[in-house]
Amino acid sequence: MATPDPNVRISNAEREAVIGRLHAATEEGRLELDEFAERSRKVYEAKTFAEVEQLLTDLPKTTGALAVPAERTTHPAPALELTHSYTTLRKDGAWKVPARIVVRPQHGRTVLDCRDAVFTSDDIEIELDLKYSGFTLVLPEGATAVDDNVQLDGGRVFNRSRAGGDGPRFRLTGRTHFARVHVRYERRFLWWRW
Structure with a gap:
């Protein structure tokens, strides 16, 4: 100095x-x-x-x-990085959801089931880098998801999130290359839940 x-x-x-x-x-x-x-x-x-x-x-x-x-700088919390190829990666149950998740599959499928998850933050950013892949986010009741910042290079985003919930808020960013993104709540039929 x-x-x-x-x-x-x-x-x-x-x-x-x-x-x-x-x-x-x-x-x-x-x-x-x-x-x-x-x-x-x-x-x-x-x-x-x-x-x-x-x-x-x-x-x-x-x-x-x-x-x-x-000056003290606040370092962002470490992100959970999910990188895999030619396989399905699934996170479900009482897994710990960090404030930032990076998903980078190639020719694979990723399922983040957050119904029973433990959240470390009310705002969760999910950065997508999908190549010929599928991504599914299962929201807990009351959660919302916004996908305005996802760049599509082939593929589609299906977001069935409802506005106005008091639960965690997910923000999807990044890009997809011939990939599909599904954001939904729990499905029920009789006694089955998925």
Whole structure:
């Protein structure tokens, strides 16, 4: 990181970074406790980097600049990747549904039965990359699914989702290459359910 302009006002995060540097110097024995308390007070009173830099001149520079914490970035939750060829892959029962699923079959069939699944998020993105394949999503009661972002290069999308449910919301994205996508709820006939 470049050395900040001494005339720029200091932020709260940058103040905390300076306090952290003073605390580290105290732990190393470079500052006494009363010096640490006095300098910390001055850091909180400082308005610009120039006022803070003079509090650090007699301490070794570990990075050559004020240690300003980087902004925290939230990493997306890892996706469940389903990649298979010439076979049928089925997820059903009490399986854990992550917030993002990537489905990449070639000449295969994928069935995601979510009727009894455990959801980690209310919004689930399913990214499709289907080649000569079939994909079926069985929704639990109250769930909804939107397929507006699926690019079709042959094939069709059959979405029988009903709007206005209070359950999980599925968003289908990606593309299909001569593939069929079915989104439906549970089917019943007498005592059979599928």
